[in-house]
Amino acid sequence: MVYDLIIIGLGPAGIAAAVYAKRAGLNVLCLEKVMPGGYINYINSISNYIGIPTISGPDLAFNLFKQLKENEIEYKIEYVEKVNIKDEQKILTTNKGEYVAKNIIVATGKRPKRLNLENEAQLLGKGISTCALCDGNLFKDKDVAVIGGGDSAFSEAIYLSNICKSVYIINRSDKYRAIKELVDKVKGINNIKIINNAIVTSINATDDKLESITLNDIDRLSVDGMFTYIGSSPATEFMKDLDILDENGFMLVNDSYESKISGIYGVGDVIKKNIYQICTAINDGIVATMSIIDKR
Numbered sequence: 001m002v003y004d005l006i007i008i009g010l011g012p013a014g015i016a017a018a019v020y021a022k023r024a025g026l027n028v029l030c031l032e033k034v035m036p037g038g039y040i041n042y043i044n045s046i047s048n049y050i051g052i053p054t055i056s057g058p059d060l061a062f063n064l065f066k067q068l069k070e071n072e073i074e075y076k077i078e079y080v081e082k083v084n085i086k087d088e089q090k091i092l093t094t095n096k097g098e099y100v101a102k103n104i105i106v107a108t109g110k111r112p113k114r115l116n117l118e119n120e121a122q123l124l125g126k127g128i129s130t131c132a133l134c135d136g137n138l139f140k141d142k143d144v145a146v147i148g149g150g151d152s153a154f155s156e157a158i159y160l161s162n163i164c165k166s167v168y169i170i171n172r173s174d175k176y177r178a179i180k181e182l183v184d185k186v187k188g189i190n191n192i193k194i195i196n197n198a199i200v201t202s203i204n205a206t207d208d209k210l211e212s213i214t215l216n217d218i219d220r221l222s223v224d225g226m227f228t229y230i231g232s233s234p235a236t237e238f239m240k241d242l243d244i245l246d247e248n249g250f251m252l253v254n255d256s257y258e259s260k261i262s263g264i265y266g267v268g269d270v271i272k273k274n275i276y277q278i279c280t281a282i283n284d285g286i287v288a289t290m291s292i293i294d295k296r
């Protein structure tokens, strides 16, 4: 069977695309690697989603998933390993099978970056985490470090300050990428300390238990946990042979969100653009789908 459209990734962009496609009568299949909602499942509080003053990431993810189900959209939990093109058709190989579509929309988002230090991969889940919402409670009344100076680092530090004894924000410069509102809020919380101009140069552990981190090769900071929020990179490895990615792995698309390969679209955090927000990701998904509908 040949689908009109296969959507890869069920974050906000992918779900928006799916809802509009189904309602327009397209024969659509969605493929998701982990769980519907994507990255927002790991955000504790979202305050800039227009129309909903404040909502937790998992609640918003649940609402999006509910909308997918209400519209009876077909989806499978499978991950795409490769995309091949034969004539006009796109052939997707997943970990479980093969699917064919006239069009695909890639909405696979971004994955958290790592510091790439020795021990880091080994200690993931044993003191090191990229999700305060998931793992924060493991560090109740303990000391933790949050690495990064962006909105994620600052908002997750605020969340952790309600659980942990102390939270250190380790920022590699003396400037913050986080918005002023978050920076001011952090500065008003007693158990958060910001350490500027500091780079984590090593992670120190005994018997697979994190004990401390070393800053700038000199200072040891005793912590039980370390949360890394240093940005993310696009999840596009499965398309690396298609010549539609820039040097950092972001998909290059036009105003209709179509790549230079006809019928391959990219939306949300996976594409090269200026503004990465949930609302703009949803916009991308809708515009791409409308473009596919217009071509019918």
Ligand code: NDP
Pocket (backbone or CB within 6 Å): 043, 045, 046, 047, 048, 115, 147, 148, 149, 150, 151, 152, 153, 155, 171, 172, 173, 176, 177, 199, 229, 230, 231, 232, 276, 277
């Ligand atoms: P950002 O890319 O915005 O920030 C990454 C931070 O990590 C920067 O401070 C950067 O420092 C630092 N960093 C990068 N690499 C390293 C490294 N190797 N070692 C130490 N520090 C490093 O990512 P975020 O995840 O914070 O935000 C992503 C997007 O999500 C943004 O658009 C943000 O606005 C949005 N967001 C919005 C929220 C909201 O509720 N409004 C909540 C969370 C995210 P430097 O500045 O020096 O490069």
